[in-house]
Amino acid sequence: MNKIKNQARPVFPFTAIIGQEEMKLALVLNVIDPKIGGVMIMGDRGTGKSTTIRAIADLLPEIEVVSDDMFNSDAYDYDVMSDVVKQQIENKVDFTTQFIKVPMVDLPLGATEDRLCGTIDIEKALNEGIKSFEPGLLAKANRGILYVDEVNLLDDHLVDILLDSAASGWNTVEREGISIRHPARFVLVGSGNPEEGELRPQLLDRFGMHAEIRTVKDPSLRVQIVEQRTKFDQDPYSCINEFYDKQSALKESIVLAQKKLANVVIDYDLKVKISQICGILNVDGLRGDIVTNRAAKAFAAYQNKDEVDVDDIKTIITLCLRHRLRKDPLDTIDSGTKVDKIVNEILI
Template sequence: MSEKTTDRPVFPFTAIIGQNEMKLALILNVIDPKIGGVMIMGDRGTGKSTTVRALVDLLPEIPVVANDPFNSHPSDPELMSQEVKEKIARNEPFEIINARINMVDLPLGATEDRVCGTIDIEKALSEGVKAFEPGLLAKANRGILYVDEVNLLDDHLVDVLLDSAASGWNTVEREGISISHPARFILVGSGNPEEGELRPQLLDRFGMHAEIKTVKDSELRVAIVLQRLEFDESPETFRKKYEKEQLELTKKIAVAREKVKSIQIMDDLFYTISLICSELDIDGLRGDLVTNRAAKALCAFEGRDTVESNDLYRVMPLCLRHRLRKDPLDTIDSGEKIQEILAKYLE
């Protein structure tokens, strides 16, 4: 497992050439984590993992309770552990620090105990305390949980991750002892479609779906290769070239995270979103909700106050294409069908 703090230099997010769809989906999820995460599918060697790890450098600072294994929020009860709640109830002081949003990698072979945490029954019985060893979901609270090759992960484990991501809580039960803790994180999965897609029922629970392909343009390929070679030769020198852009984008994301709460969607666009979801025969209401959130996040990111029709053109394919797939044997629509219906309603 690797977390945000690492000795290995990370490729700068602002230096990544192309793959705009993937970058936009990741940024929108950081602005509004309630979008529900993003599934990134594409060919091998297209920079999926590089881009996700590059995102870490852009994550703004958040207030956390010092030395708390759950990255508890100092004032929001929905984002704090039971221990912190008890300290507040007893009026006990605790240290508050600002820390960068955390990212946790989930190893492909991780067990459910490693992911969810374990209860030490012997200690619980002998000492009469709930002895809980936090897992990766605790470390990922209020951060990002990244699963590379998520389509190769056991369906049961994917279910556990998606349940926690949706509810914002993780519950571990053993021998009549039950422990719950906040686990509100952005779930980012990546994979190669040649190795199989997730079942439609699981895929639907990812907020967004980004599709990336190998760059075909020879000049662009040369630029990407030269850039990578330069980074490998001297990572720190390369990173300094993009320091200003990185800082500007970090500030832009931090501002958007606050601004998104006040963004408005006019009634006509609000109804248009649901009309389009209905015409596309999208099951459930997740598509409607995610599109609304993503459009607001994009609007906040670009510094505007009101969602425009152009925002829907940009986010709806990301929010809906994976929800069109009803049969596991179907392929995921590239977004053309969605764009056609958008043009019909937004002309």
């Protein structure tokens, strides 16, 4: 029997992606704990960035949302619930729920602020006294993934809005004295090609993790990747069926990690060592310390552990810190290597 439902558009399975381990790990950890703050993926063109991001969204279990709610509100969690649903609960009004796939929203490069944040219909508000709101992409992305390709080419003002919403979990639209706010909790994923320009350091620092991807050089691995992709293009459903068990196992371990996360602990001495590394590397602010602690806990939970150990920190710390180092034009080593060197000195 066919193990998959008929999808409108088949998505390449996440577990079928060969290589690019750094990017895959960063995405999985952000899905386990969205408060890590998103992922910036920088790398060459044609390295499977958007394929991988679509694949992780497709892999995730369906979420329960309030029916006919434009913000994908959770019926049980106040933090990701719209004000309308909160009022319904307070007034004991019944509503139905339904299960939907995790939203995956693409932000096009030419998007305007209204398209991103949504718009208030002023005419309706003045004439009829009704707060009429046309939701934007931030509303659609609530409880999902918001993907910005070529984020380094996006208008800085829009990047600021994106990062503020991702950090606070809310989007506020104000116009002519009328204000509407709604939940906007999402995993922000940006990708770009360094040849097309860098992101400003103050914006780069706001992304929780930074994965660097390179074109695979090994000829046999390249052949393997090409064959895998060709097989999928020729018969997507048999390829999806082939990876069904692996996909299910990964989905299950993500769900278990999400449940386990709140109880994972990190020893005080390890916290001190993380901060010591950040200090030696001259990382500005405390965001690096916070993200590294969060990511280490998410990684421990992903491995079904109750406590973070040194190896967990070694695995994730470069992803959390490499983009926070001050750029020195005279440096001959890249920032990732610099982080690794200090980590190996401190974490023995």
